Amino acid sequence: MTTKATKSKKSPAKKTATAPDGGKAFRFDVGDSKESMKTSILNHLRYTLARHEENATQDEWWTATCYAVRDRLLDRFMKTQAVHHKQKVRRAYYLSLEYLMGRLLINNLHNAGLFEQTRDALTELGQDFNEVADEEADMGLGNGGLGRLAACFLDSLATLDLPAVGYGIHYEFGLFRQKFRDGYQVELPDNWMDKGCPWEVxxxxxxxxxxxxxxxxxxxxxxxxxxxxxxxTKTVEGVPFDISIVGYGGETVNFLRLWGARSSDEFDLDTFNQGGYTEAVHEKAFSETITKVLYPNDSTESGKELRLVQQYFFVSCSLRDIIRRFEANHSDWSEFADYNALQLNDTHPAIAIPELMRLLIDEYALEWDAAWEITRGVCNYTNHTLLPEALEKWSVPLFEKVLPRHLEIIYEINSRFLQGEVEAKWPGDDAKKSELSIIEEGNPKMVRMAYLSVVGSTKVNGVAALHTELLKKNLFATFHELYPNKLINMTNGITPRRWLLACNPGLSELITKEVGDGWPKHLDELQAISKLADNAAFQKKFMDIKRANKQAFADFVLEDSGTEISPDAIFDVQIKRLHEYKRQHLNLLHILTLYRRLLNDPDYEMNPRVFIFGAKAAPGYALAKNIIRAINKVAEKVNNDSRINGKIKIVFPQNYRITMAEKMIPAADLSEQISTAGKEASGTGNMKLALNGALTIGTLDGANVEIGEEVGDENIFIFGNTVEQVEAIKSKGYNPYDYYNSNWELKAVIDWLRSDYFTPGEHDAFAPLCSSLLEGGDPFLCLADYADYVRVQEDVDKAFSDKKRWAKMAIMNTARVGKFSSDRTIGQYAEQIWHLKPVQVEA
Incomplete structure (x- = not known):
């Protein structure tokens, strides 16, 4: 948003004190009243930003407001840390390469109980609260579900008064800012800190x-x-930046510590004075590259090296910080596991296992067995994928180059593991040793980070009931035989504070009127509205709010892209990372089917439908980028084809991010969760959409299974092959041509996509996509699930035509997904993995 100078509409009320010279002196006040907030905002405008309220720009009002809120959070943070230090608490440390935080102002205001007074303070200062809040950029610290889950977990840890610290990387640039040019995805730098970040210290x-x-x-x-x-060795310095994490309705404020890299020897003045300007800052440039960008492209060897360096850098800094905190109160290493629990969010922080061993053995002179007992006692690992190709591996030569000492330690861990535990379980079985070895034989040899994580952890968890069972059955089956009690389930969750209270104020207010104001912290209380699902008056209120949200999103789309969409249409939403297994291309095949039906039968009956996509493809993922272009080029044709009378519209806004999701999710009618069964670990978008009254169309995959169990079969649309059926199809030898040749509609739309109809004069524009479905073997069974998907989509259309039935189904979805609060998830982590107790902080 372009900022402009805005003038206050009225003179603000200011709290001042008389200075000795008769002038006006600064008054510091961290009270929670509206007048106190006004004073703080004006003080920060004047004394932090050196601006007068008469000519301050909107982004300066935003900055001053954030500082005013931060003052209050830091006051609670200091109290929290003092209590934790005094009581020598046991802490959980969450290590994650991603934290998809989104914007913080509104979320912090709700959690800290400061929303109304801050909104009113800005209004009385002549500012539009929503416009000020819109100045905030999404924090560029994450990509997708992994990072959003981590953000939800931080929120819940503080809300449940659990002593915890999050650790990550202070990226200068986020993943990338997405633009579309001629339908192609173009990646631009995401300079999320160009206005600074007032939340960090x-x-x-x-x-x-x-x-x-x-x-x-x-x-x-x-x-x-x-x-x-x-x-x-080369030495790099890690500098921490802390962001306060405030719990909802309480006094606990934990923190997220992000490490930024800088050179320990920044500048060679002699070289500079001799004219070697570039050489003089070489080490500085190398060091700062480490935390420059989230997920550098690893399609090159240098990209792989940078990723490994990134992971080690943040893990080493974090472990040293944890040890520093431990040594402040303790001197006996046998107590380390009593006070510290580490959670490795996926394999990115897996290097923590050999790094902690190295620190204990090389720097603190512990014996191997004692160090291993400590390391395994504090580390726990969350697995987020069922795709073997997505399990992280590093080549031994690269490891030896970057972390030679750690490679030695990994080999020693592996040797002791194979000759000890594996040999004891399967004496003389070399095949088992080869299967479970942390080092994968090959050219080159590879370090299996997932195996290292399993061997070096106390507990390993999946993130949905189905996912965990598949881990036990397939991916980690032999490990499960060896460690029958190590693999457990922790079904993911989402924070209702951001994903209902903050993003959907209309529905939040309606719910509060019916069930009270305790539901944001006790989401199961939403069950109470299920008794109103048949109530005509409540249905009207519920669906009026949905329509208002749809109108707001339609207004956004019109301003963003010039596309006009009707809020009376079905808003069919698929928002997630662009990946073949998530099957955005199956959704596209259905769109083409409807489009073709309408062109061939002008009287074809269907409710108008708006297909809404939000997705980024990894820069090096060529097929995913081809799918994005196909959706965009089809959209160009469909959206401008008068023959179909606006019955189909396709919306694919650029640069999907948390802030955009907060607009899409409250507006959604239908939630597309259509991954191939057995491929999605959990999903959390499915939970957010259901909580906001969207109906799920999905396969029996990930957390869809548990959502179905909660909302009931009558309130969800399930289609497609099950995990067992997928396995059976593949075991028999899957041939996508069998489906292509036997279904004339399917054949017609694929052939249509292969033509130049959507890209006139440009033949084979979507050859990669079409080839993946046919010659490429259709690895994710789009063609096998196509017919059932189309059939169930017809059921969706019929259900939407029955307004009373649809309203009831939507209400039941909101009412019955209380299980999927991240508070429940974190409570289970605290009890079953971390053995962590709440610590109350008094106001």
Whole structure:
């Protein structure tokens, strides 16, 4: 948004104190009243930003407001940390490469109980609250579900008064800013901090040094004991930036600590003075590259190296910080596991296992067995994928180059594991040793980070009931035999504070009127509105709110792209990372089917439908980018074809992000959760959409299974092959041509896509997509599920025509998804994995 100078509409009421010179002095006030907020905002405009309210721009009002709110959060943060320090609490440490935080202002205001007074304060200062809030950029710290889950978990940890710290990377640029040019995805830098980040506090006094590269010397100490030494290393400094995480309705404020890289030897003045300007800042440039960009493209060797360096950098800084905190109160290493629990969010932080071993053995002189008992005692691992190709592996040569000492430790862990635990379970079985080895034989050899995570952790969890069972049955089947009690389930959840209270104020207000104001912290209380699902008056109120949300999104789309959509149409929403297994291309085949039916039968009956997509494709994922272009080019034709009378519209806004999701989700009627059964670990978009009254059309995959169990078969649309059927189809030898040749509609739409109809004069524009479905073997069974998908979509259309039935189904979805609060998930982590107790912080 372009900022402009805005003038206050009235003179603000200011709290001041008389200075000795008779002038006006600054008054610091962190009270919660409206007048206190006004004073703080004006103080920050004047004394932090050096601006007068008469000519401050909108983004300066936003910055001043954030600082005013941050003052109050920091006041609670200081109290929280003082209580935790005094009580020497056990803490959970959440290590994640991603935190998809979105905007923080409105969420922080709701959680801290400051929303109304801050809104009213800005209004009295002549500012439009919503316009000020819209100045905030989404924090560029995450990509998709992994990062959004981490953000929800931080919210719930604070809400449940659990002592916890999140650790991650302070990326200068986020994933990328997405633009479309001629339908193609174009990636631009996401400079999310161009206005600064008023929420963070830099902590240079807690900086940590990290070593990289070098070699290992094998030495003997003065007692004749073998002591490997890591030498000739490069040193990088990690500087922490803290962001306060406030719990809902309480006093607990935890924090997210993000590490930014800088050189420990920033500038060579002699070289500079001799004219070597580039060489003088070489080390600085190398160091700062580490935290420059979220997920650098790893299609090159240098990209892979940077990713490994990123992961080690943030893990090493975090572990040193955890140890620093431990040493402040303790001196006995046998107590370390009593006070610390580490959660590895996917395999990205898996290097924590050998790094903690290295620190304990090399820097604190512990014996191997003692170090291993501590390491395994504190580490726990969350698996987020069932795709074997998505399980992280690093080549041994790369590992040896970047982290030679850690490679030695991994080999030692592996050797002891195979010769000890595996040999004890399966004596003399070399095949089992090869199967379970952390080192995968090949050219080159690879380090299996998922296997390292399983071996080095106390607990390993899946993120949905089906996912966990498939882990036990397939991906980690032999590990499950070896460790029958290690694999457990923690079904994912979402925070209702952001994903209902903040993003859907109309529905939140209606719910509060019916069930009271306790539901944002106790989501099961939504069950009470199920008794109103048949009530005509309540249905009208519920669906009027839905329509208002749809109108608001339609207004956004018109302003954003010039496309006009009707709020009376079905809003059919698929928002998630663009990936073959999530099957946005199956959705596209259905759109083409409807489009073709309308063109061939002008009287074809269907409710008008708006297909809404939100997705980014990884820069190096060519097929996913081809799918994006196909959707965009089909949209160009469909949206401008007068023959179909506007019955189909396709909307694909650029640069999908949390802020956009907060507009789409309250407006959605239908939630597309159509991944191939057995491929999606859980999903959390399915939970957000259902909570806001969208009906799910989905396969029996991930958390769809549990959503169906909660809302009831009559309130969800299930289609497609099950996990068992998918396995049976593939075991018999799946041939997509069998489906292509036997279904004339399917054949027609694929052939249509293969032509140049949607890209005149440009033949084979979508050859990669069509080839993946046919010659490429259709690995995710789009063609096998197509007919049933189209059939169930017809059931959706019929249900939508029955307004009373649809309203009841929507209400039942909102009422029955209380299970999917991240508070429930985190409560289970705290009880079953971390053994963590709540700690009350008094106001």
């Amino acid at each position: 830099m902590r240079p006094n807690f900086a940590q040094e990290v070593k990289l590269y070098g070699r290992v010397e094998h030495q003997m100490d003065d007692k004749g004991v073998f002591k490997p030494k890591w030498v000739d």
